[in-house]
Amino acid sequence: MSSDTRIQSVRALEILDSRGFPTLRVTVGLEDGTLASASVPSGASTGENEAVELRDGEARRYGGKGVRKALANVNEVIAPRLIGLDASAQARIDRMMCDLDGTANKAKLGANAILGVSQALARAAAQARRMPLYAYLGGVGAHRLPVPMMNVLNGGKHADSSLDFQEFMIEPHGASSFAEAMRYGSETFQALKKLLHERGLSTAVGDEGGFAPALASNEEACELIVAAIERAGYQPGRDISIALDPAASSFYDEGEYRLTRSRQGNKTSAQMIALYRSWVERYPIVSIEDGLAENDWEGFSAMTAELGDRIQIVGDDILVTNPRFIRRGISERTCNAALIKLNQIGTVTETVEAIELCRQAGWGFVVSHRSGETEDSFIADFAVAMGGGQIKTGSLCRSERMAKYNRLLEIEEALGEGAGYGRSAGIALPQSAMNP
Ligand code: PGA
Numbered sequence: 001m002s003s004d005t006r007i008q009s010v011r012a013l014e015i016l017d018s019r020g021f022p023t024l025r026v027t028v029g030l031e032d033g034t035l036a037s038a039s040v041p042s043g044a045s046t047g048e049n050e051a052v053e054l055r056d057g058e059a060r061r062y063g064g065k066g067v068r069k070a071l072a073n074v075n076e077v078i079a080p081r082l083i084g085l086d087a088s089a090q091a092r093i094d095r096m097m098c099d100l101d102g103t104a105n106k107a108k109l110g111a112n113a114i115l116g117v118s119q120a121l122a123r124a125a126a127q128a129r130r131m132p133l134y135a136y137l138g139g140v141g142a143h144r145l146p147v148p149m150m151n152v153l154n155g156g157k158h159a160d161s162s163l164d165f166q167e168f169m170i171e172p173h174g175a176s177s178f179a180e181a182m183r184y185g186s187e188t189f190q191a192l193k194k195l196l197h198e199r200g201l202s203t204a205v206g207d208e209g210g211f212a213p214a215l216a217s218n219e220e221a222c223e224l225i226v227a228a229i230e231r232a233g234y235q236p237g238r239d240i241s242i243a244l245d246p247a248a249s250s251f252y253d254e255g256e257y258r259l260t261r262s263r264q265g266n267k268t269s270a271q272m273i274a275l276y277r278s279w280v281e282r283y284p285i286v287s288i289e290d291g292l293a294e295n296d297w298e299g300f301s302a303m304t305a306e307l308g309d310r311i312q313i314v315g316d317d318i319l320v321t322n323p324r325f326i327r328r329g330i331s332e333r334t335c336n337a338a339l340i341k342l343n344q345i346g347t348v349t350e351t352v353e354a355i356e357l358c359r360q361a362g363w364g365f366v367v368s369h370r371s372g373e374t375e376d377s378f379i380a381d382f383a384v385a386m387g388g389g390q391i392k393t394g395s396l397c398r399s400e401r402m403a404k405y406n407r408l409l410e411i412e413e414a415l416g417e418g419a420g421y422g423r424s425a426g427i428a429l430p431q432s433a434m435n436p
């Protein structure tokens with residue numbers, strides 16, 4: 001062990017996220033003078049089995065959303081135990097924090113406290129070695145830039161739009177590089193803005209930077225996206241396809257899927273699958289995440305059996321980046337891909353373990369932001385390090401989303417000729433997206 005990478009200080013700060021709610025930034029200092037920080041994101045449509053985000057619950061301070069308890073847990077409980085340890089002992093320190101917490105869901109110290117430390121630690125260790133974070137976490141093999149899922153129309157819990165479905169995304173998988181994918185996405189986003197404007201619809205944006213207009217139906221959202229792709233000069237299905245995250249737990253109630261906002265009535269699990277099947281036939285859809293609710297394991301398996309050979313079926317709320325649920329999902333063929341959110345499980349090490357399970361099963365995996373984000377771009381480096389070739393990090397505006405895209409542009413530039421672009425695992429995309 002090199003003595004200079006020993007931890008000298010660990011300090012948390014209460015900062016504000018992209019929705020203006022408190023969250024944590026943790027800074028780790030090493031004996032060699034390295035200082036590195038990481039900030040923790042926060043979801044709105046959270047899965048019920050996610051690790052616990054510890055909030056103060058003091059109604060008179062930030063409406064109960066303060067994080068001073070989690071902050072104290074970093075500064076007073078975790079920090080003293082970490083001083084003097086080697087910052088590169090990531091797995092050991094992550095394990096120590098889990099043991100110190102002692103609960104199955106990090107309810108005592110807070111997953112926000114633990115993850116802030118875990119990520120800052122990785123960054124500090126990378127910085128001390130003068131290595132970019134993606135190379136430190138991913139090794140010499142880390143060269144693949146991810147296909148972005150760009151959330152251009154927001155509904156559900158992320159906007160007051162008329163859409164029951166939370167996310168309508170575009171995937172520029174036909175681009176030749178990540179930089180080209182950004183151009184495809186941005187041009188389509190601007191074309192969509194013009195289309196909405198011409199139709200007298202709002203161009204105000206939701207939590208993840210997608211537009212949030214009052215549309216007549218969820219179908220109209222897909223039609224508008226196809227029109228925007230064409231207007232920008234691209235071919236739907238070849239250059240750019242559609243990915244959906246209905247986040248169905250948010251409109252599931254008493255055994256029924258209630259498409260209330262769009263006035264499409266109540267549906268059973270089987271009727272939802274039939275709806276998705278008809279959409280997959282009509283629109284260039286390549287991926288559906290949380291098409292069904294988090295406890296509808298049977299429905300998920302039925303949907304994967306029916307559509308899983310054609311499109312990617314992604315589990316988010318049902319799997320919550322938790323190796324325990326991913327194992328069950330693999331044995332029951334619940335999905336063929338997992339959404340990966342570091343704060344659903346709470347440490348870098350356990351997130352890597354979740355991804356390892358996906359790889360072994362031949363599943364795809366999508367590294368993802370949360371709807372409440374910060375300017376931290378950790379997941380950009382993390383996505384390249386893990387090499388799955390997919391990231392979901394919002395629309396083509398709002399700097400907390402662009403921070404990740406801009407970091408990926410930097411990484412691609414740094415990798416130069418060695419950079420690859422495209423999905424590397426799971427269901428293959430139409431045509432030439434499988435670049436080396
Ligand atoms: P959340 O939404 O961050 O609000 O949970 C993102 C998602 O459902 O994928």
Ligand code: ZN
Binds near residue numbers: 317
């Ligand atoms: Zn989701």
